[in-house]
Amino acid sequence: MLNDKFVSGYNESVIPQYVLDILALTERSGYEAYVVGGAVRDIALGLPAHDFDVASSAFPDEMISVLSSAGIRYVDMASRHGTVTAVMPEGNVEITTFRVDGTYSDLRRPDEVSFTRSIEDDVRRRDFTINAMYLSQDGKIVDITGGMADLERGIIRAVGDPEVRFTEDALRILRGLRFAAKYEFEIEEQTFAAMEKLAPNLKAVSGERIAEELKGLICAPGASDVIRKSYRILGVILPELIVCHGFEQHSGYHDRDVFEHTLAVLDGIPFRDDLPEGAIPARDAELAAAAILHDLGKPECFTMDEYGIGHMKGHPEISRRIAVRVLKELKCSREFTDNVTELVMLHDTFIQPDRYCVHKFLSEHPHPLLKKLVVLQRADILAHSKRGQDRLGRLEALVKIAGELVSEGAVFSVKDLAVSGADLIAAGVPEGPEVGHVLSEVFDAYLRGKAVNTRESLLSYVSEHILTNR
Ligand code: ATP
Ligand code: MG
Numbered sequence: 001m002l003n004d005k006f007v008s009g010y011n012e013s014v015i016p017q018y019v020l021d022i023l024a025l026t027e028r029s030g031y032e033a034y035v036v037g038g039a040v041r042d043i044a045l046g047l048p049a050h051d052f053d054v055a056s057s058a059f060p061d062e063m064i065s066v067l068s069s070a071g072i073r074y075v076d077m078a079s080r081h082g083t084v085t086a087v088m089p090e091g092n093v094e095i096t097t098f099r100v101d102g103t104y105s106d107l108r109r110p111d112e113v114s115f116t117r118s119i120e121d122d123v124r125r126r127d128f129t130i131n132a133m134y135l136s137q138d139g140k141i142v143d144i145t146g147g148m149a150d151l152e153r154g155i156i157r158a159v160g161d162p163e164v165r166f167t168e169d170a171l172r173i174l175r176g177l178r179f180a181a182k183y184e185f186e187i188e189e190q191t192f193a194a195m196e197k198l199a200p201n202l203k204a205v206s207g208e209r210i211a212e213e214l215k216g217l218i219c220a221p222g223a224s225d226v227i228r229k230s231y232r233i234l235g236v237i238l239p240e241l242i243v244c245h246g247f248e249q250h251s252g253y254h255d256r257d258v259f260e261h262t263l264a265v266l267d268g269i270p271f272r273d274d275l276p277e278g279a280i281p282a283r284d285a286e287l288a289a290a291a292i293l294h295d296l297g298k299p300e301c302f303t304m305d306e307y308g309i310g311h312m313k314g315h316p317e318i319s320r321r322i323a324v325r326v327l328k329e330l331k332c333s334r335e336f337t338d339n340v341t342e343l344v345m346l347h348d349t350f351i352q353p354d355r356y357c358v359h360k361f362l363s364e365h366p367h368p369l370l371k372k373l374v375v376l377q378r379a380d381i382l383a384h385s386k387r388g389q390d391r392l393g394r395l396e397a398l399v400k401i402a403g404e405l406v407s408e409g410a411v412f413s414v415k416d417l418a419v420s421g422a423d424l425i426a427a428g429v430p431e432g433p434e435v436g437h438v439l440s441e442v443f444d445a446y447l448r449g450k451a452v453n454t455r456e457s458l459l460s461y462v463s464e465h466i467l468t469n470r
Pocket of ligand 1: 039125131
């Protein structure tokens with residue numbers, strides 16, 4: 001499974017030349033320098049690497065003189081924390097001095113860092129063994145914690161005592177879950193036990209950081225297995241997930257509890273088709289978030305009728321409210337929050353597959369949202385029992401109609417009609433609010449196919465059907 005080229009010796013194709021140049025330059029100046037972390041892990045797995053972070057025994061001021069004497073531009077804004085960024089024509093390289101992190105009092109960041117010449121010290125501050133490997137420019141690997149063996153066996157294991165490491169920085173818990181989901185790895189037993197024990201500390205971590213890791217987790221190929229295993233950890237951030245776990249729906253349309261249904265919907269969200277070749281598949285984050293959130297409101301509105309059948313009337317609205325709260329807590333962007341909450345709200349609203357209804361929907365929502373809604377609804381339908389799957393055909397019809405409308409050059413807003421307010425006034429509509437009302441009527445006539453979007457057609461509709469009736 002590991003990259004042959006890499007494990008059988010040095011191959012310069014795995015590290016770009018400009019990064020090798022930095023390593024060589026630093027070594028020639030008498031210091032150690034390695035590519036470290038994610039890039040080494042991904043190269044070893046034969047995956048395309050991004051972000052070639054460099055770790056070095058040179059202290060920041062020493063690194064600055066190495067770079068400046070070679071005429072390389074640099075940015076030293078983070079040099080207090082040990083990082084100097086070399087600005088190369090092909091890209092930036094972050095070079096960080098070997099570091100010992102000081103005490104942690106905010107469960108997230110060290111209060112102070114100190115620099116060290118020792119790679120062994122630097123290893124100890126890294127989160128997981130698979131992230132604690134160093135690769136030198138001549139292809140030697142420094143692997144003090146057994147990261148390569150864990151990579152080979154597919155194991156996420158904390159460096160050092162997991163309880164200590166997660167107490168220092170609770171975000172590592174979510175990083176570990178994300179890596180497990182991305183690579184479809186198992187989490188080593190003690191590491192996982194410490195994750196569960198210290199999960200409450202996640203409450204102290206900033207929303208943005210949590211959001212970033214959660215998005216990575218839910219978009220990853222192994223997401224549903226990891227979430228199934230770690231729902232109690234994730235419940236610290238999303239308590240509704242715990243309520244949904246094992247919550248039976250008592251409905252002929254469902255053969256899973258709410259939690260398992262949710263995971264099945266997530267599994268049904270396809271991977272993006274715009275990722276670099278060879279990269280690990282990933283889902284669209286808005287769709288993955290909508291899948292996770294779409295039914296969380298079900299337990300709150302569950303009722304059972306006299307025949308023992310469960311009903312969850314109004315659950316999209318309750319799920320939407322939960323989604324708004326969660327995405328706000330996680331400080332997600334306005335656009336992300338709006339799109340996800342809209343998808344959650346609409347997930348159970350099935351648009352009639354006729355031209356008018358589709359055209360009307362597209363005049364109220366952007367086309368990309370409709371495309372995502374269809375993907376979510378398809379995944380949702382497939383995660384129901386066989387009953388109700390006839391709705392799949394309607395989704396296909398809907399997509400076809402939307403595509404036709406777009407390719408025919410249909411317009412989706414009053415603003416894009418071939419007549420303006422001024423045209424209507426010229427045609428005899430009294431100035432004032434009436435103009436707006438007539439424009440809406442004309443737009444509706446256009447949506448219903450009673451007029452086409454040309455000046456003549458729309459104006460003749462106005463004179464024949466609107467002005468004569470007033
Ligand atoms: P990716 O960039 O693919 O998400 P990565 O491992 O490169 O994964 P980064 O956040 O870029 O992750 O961090 C680079 C390296 O820094 C990691 O591989 C790890 O060695 C170390 N690191 C990052 N965050 C932490 C943390 N919270 N605690 C300890 N070490 C960390
Ligand atoms: Mg990285």
